[in-house]
Amino acid sequence: QTLLLLPGDGIGPEVTAAAQRIAELVAPDVTIESALVGGAAIDASDVPLTDETLDRAKRADAVLLGAVGGPKWADVDRDKRPEMGLLGLRKGLDVFANLRPAYCFEALVDASSLKRERIEGLDLMIVRELTSGVYFGQPRGIDTDENGVRRGYDTSVYTAPEIERVTRVAFEIARGRDGRVCSVEKSNVMESGLFWRQEVTALHKTFGEGVELSHMLADACAMELVRNPKQFDVILADNLFGDLLSDEAAMLTGSIGMLPSASLGIEGTPGLFEPVHGSAPDIAGQGLANPCAAILSLEMALRWSLGRPDAADRVMKAVADALKSGAKTRDLGGDMSTTAMTDAIIDCL
Amino acid sequence: QTLLLLPGDGIGPEVTAAAQRIAELVAPDVTIESALVGGAAIDASDVPLTDETLDRAKRADAVLLGAVGGPKWADVDRDKRPEMGLLGLRKGLDVFANLRPAYCFEALVDASSLKRERIEGLDLMIVRELTSGVYFGQPRGIDTDENGVRRGYDTSVYTAPEIERVTRVAFEIARGRDGRVCSVEKSNVMESGLFWRQEVTALHKTFGEGVELSHMLADACAMELVRNPKQFDVILADNLFGDLLSDEAAMLTGSIGMLPSASLGIEGTPGLFEPVHGSAPDIAGQGLANPCAAILSLEMALRWSLGRPDAADRVMKAVADALKSGAKTRDLGGDMSTTAMTDAIIDCL
Numbered sequence: 001q002t003l004l005l006l007p008g009d010g011i012g013p014e015v016t017a018a019a020q021r022i023a024e025l026v027a028p029d030v031t032i033e034s035a036l037v038g039g040a041a042i043d044a045s046d047v048p049l050t051d052e053t054l055d056r057a058k059r060a061d062a063v064l065l066g067a068v069g070g071p072k073w074a075d076v077d078r079d080k081r082p083e084m085g086l087l088g089l090r091k092g093l094d095v096f097a098n099l100r101p102a103y104c105f106e107a108l109v110d111a112s113s114l115k116r117e118r119i120e121g122l123d124l125m126i127v128r129e130l131t132s133g134v135y136f137g138q139p140r141g142i143d144t145d146e147n148g149v150r151r152g153y154d155t156s157v158y159t160a161p162e163i164e165r166v167t168r169v170a171f172e173i174a175r176g177r178d179g180r181v182c183s184v185e186k187s188n189v190m191e192s193g194l195f196w197r198q199e200v201t202a203l204h205k206t207f208g209e210g211v212e213l214s215h216m217l218a219d220a221c222a223m224e225l226v227r228n229p230k231q232f233d234v235i236l237a238d239n240l241f242g243d244l245l246s247d248e249a250a251m252l253t254g255s256i257g258m259l260p261s262a263s264l265g266i267e268g269t270p271g272l273f274e275p276v277h278g279s280a281p282d283i284a285g286q287g288l289a290n291p292c293a294a295i296l297s298l299e300m301a302l303r304w305s306l307g308r309p310d311a312a313d314r315v316m317k318a319v320a321d322a323l324k325s326g327a328k329t330r331d332l333g334g335d336m337s338t339t340a341m342t343d344a345i346i347d348c349l
Numbered sequence: 350q351t352l353l354l355l356p357g358d359g360i361g362p363e364v365t366a367a368a369q370r371i372a373e374l375v376a377p378d379v380t381i382e383s384a385l386v387g388g389a390a391i392d393a394s395d396v397p398l399t400d401e402t403l404d405r406a407k408r409a410d411a412v413l414l415g416a417v418g419g420p421k422w423a424d425v426d427r428d429k430r431p432e433m434g435l436l437g438l439r440k441g442l443d444v445f446a447n448l449r450p451a452y453c454f455e456a457l458v459d460a461s462s463l464k465r466e467r468i469e470g471l472d473l474m475i476v477r478e479l480t481s482g483v484y485f486g487q488p489r490g491i492d493t494d495e496n497g498v499r500r501g502y503d504t505s506v507y508t509a510p511e512i513e514r515v516t517r518v519a520f521e522i523a524r525g526r527d528g529r530v531c532s533v534e535k536s537n538v539m540e541s542g543l544f545w546r547q548e549v550t551a552l553h554k555t556f557g558e559g560v561e562l563s564h565m566l567a568d569a570c571a572m573e574l575v576r577n578p579k580q581f582d583v584i585l586a587d588n589l590f591g592d593l594l595s596d597e598a599a600m601l602t603g604s605i606g607m608l609p610s611a612s613l614g615i616e617g618t619p620g621l622f623e624p625v626h627g628s629a630p631d632i633a634g635q636g637l638a639n640p641c642a643a644i645l646s647l648e649m650a651l652r653w654s655l656g657r658p659d660a661a662d663r664v665m666k667a668v669a670d671a672l673k674s675g676a677k678t679r680d681l682g683g684d685m686s687t688t689a690m691t692d693a694i695i696d697c698l
């Protein structure tokens with residue numbers, strides 16, 4: 001099996017190096033390769049994702065990405081933004097189901113903005129559609145309309161098959177958990193939202209066995225995540241709402257430096273695994289980044305793409321144990337470096 | 350001066366009745382009229398907003414709306430949904446700037462999900478564009494595309510003049526506060542977001558004197574509102590992001606039953622004032638609703654449309670004093686009825 005590392009920009013290389021150390025210990029037979037993406041790829045070859053890198057990603061069994069972007073590449077033209085490398089990779093690998101867990105390690109409950117009783121034991125999973133919606137919809141652009149007025153526009157669009165495949169994943173995941181899916185949209189004001197709701201409702205009738213389905217408007221969900229996040233099991237959302245709600249949910253758990261994500265395509269294709277956090281240019285290169293999100297992204301890669309649940313369990317337990325023993329990077333209120341934190345996790349393996 | 354009450358559905362009539370009692374005391378010379386909107390209007394005349402009601406709203410000096418919607422009207426066809434009455438009113442009055450404050454009464458700090466130190470003293474204002482964006486963009490619909498695939502789609506569009514007028518309001522409001530505006534979009538993935546950012550940046554150069562402008566991606570903002578809401582002064586957002594972020598911000602303060610909103614058009618036209626909360630069908634008709642959001646919406650009407658800042662100050666102080674004295678409805682952890690809570694506020698006037 002092959003794991004392709006795409007360290008990317010900012011703290012990306014630091015945290016993927018930490019994950020690589022863990023991978024070499026828990027899955028020594030996996031071949032690890034690496035390639036450039038994002039700003040690093042722009043610097044080397046003028047595009048944020050080369051065809052060759054995309055091909056290598058397609059041939060790998062799993063892809064672990066660090067983070068992309070940074071002020072250095074903010075001004076270049078749109079197609080050459082580091083983010084376009086990430087979007088190109090998602091679309092190119094067709095990883096339509098983005099799994100973003102939000103769980104709270106016991107040792108970190110106090111780092112949360114929320115009161116202990118509201119967050120302790122939180123364990124929810126956001127399933128976000130990742131390759132359609134307003135992120136990719138056509139037409140889009142900035143131009144002048146027929147009355148000579150300048151405008152910017154995008155199209156938010158979902159087709160029935162796009163909704164079906166991600167909904168199936170949400171149902172499947174719920175069956176391995178508490179069996180409850182809450183589908184989120186703005187069906188009261190958006191046609192794509194109404195269509196989403198109707199389709200999910202119909203799909204539930206056909207293959208929703210064992211799954212309890214509810215619906216919530218996206219604004220209400222943004223609110224309920226603050227009021228009582230523990231009410232949720234699986235949240236199913238489109239690309240845009242999933243983006244906002246998963247960041248909000250991640251932050252509930254205390255630090256954005258902790259949480260991983262998995263992006264999955266159809267069976268047999270490689271998954272893309274990445275921390276929820278960004279490239280954090282402010283602390284890049286200083287050895288201060290929290291490696292946990294990248295290490296937990298490796299955990300998801302072991303579980304979802306590499307078929308190694310035992311190794312995944314080992315990694316998950318080692319992270320929890322290291323945190324319990326008091327190991328903490330700066331974002332968690334401690335003072336450990338990226339390397340020291342990784343050492344602490346390795347000690348617990 | 351005339352204040353048009355549109356009680357609407359669910360708890361709407363209960364909370365607007367409470368606000369009316371306060372209005373009669375602090376502004377006895379204002380003529381109060383009322384009309385139907387939402388489900389109540391559907392029941393009476395088969396549409397959620399009659400032309401006659403819209404005309405009366407246009408001729409009033411301010412419009413105070415309770416809430417619209419409820420399970421009773423969930424199945425009717427789209428144009429006859431109660432929500433369409435609200436959207437029709439916003440569009441018809443052309444109230445493009447929706448002001449949603451999020452402040453936390455000292456007496457309610459403990460009701461918040463957030464730890465005391467993160468929320469105490471919170472005072473931010475969200476300025477949300479209210480009459481454009483994906484809520485109204487064309488084309489939109491549910492149909493079958495050229496390949497025979499069913500789909501739902503919407504258009505997210507902003508023109509330069511639409512961005513300009515709401516940005517001017519945000520700058521103006523910031524000048525009366527701490528002078529900081531944070532403009533929120535997804536310029537990294539949306540063309541309308543990129544256009545929004547470019548326009549706001551240019552407008553700031555032309556008439557942003559005394560205002561410090563920053564930009565934040567919407568997902569980061571959803572996260573920062575949880576991490577450290579006190580960092581914000583004024584948040585400027587489009588219709589859709591403003592919808593989610595203002596609900597999230599409102600809930601930070603402990604109860605969605607507390608917060609008001611003002612929707613303003615150009616100078617000299619009536620503003621539309623409404624609680625942020627919905628029609629709460631589960632407690633409707635039981636006298637349990639918290640009247641504070643409606644009373645504080647009246648406070649905003651007195652301040653922004655009726656030119657009575659002194660009366661507004663009186664109302665604001667009475668609400669704070671009543672809360673301080675321990676008056677609380679059920680949503681705040683107390684046991685007062687709507688009427689008892691209103692009495693307590695009147696006692697403090």
Ligand SMILES: CC(C)[C@H](C(=O)O)[C@@H](O)C(=O)O
Pocket residue numbers: 083086243537538568
């Ligand atoms: C970097 C950006 C394009 C991306 C997104 O909006 O999807 C990020 O916010 C994420 O959630 O992974």
Ligand SMILES: CC(C)[C@H](C(=O)O)[C@@H](O)C(=O)O
Pocket residue numbers: 188189219432435592
């Ligand atoms: C009722 C609904 C149409 C409305 C909206 O989405 O704007 C509501 O959520 C609000 O924020 O006032």
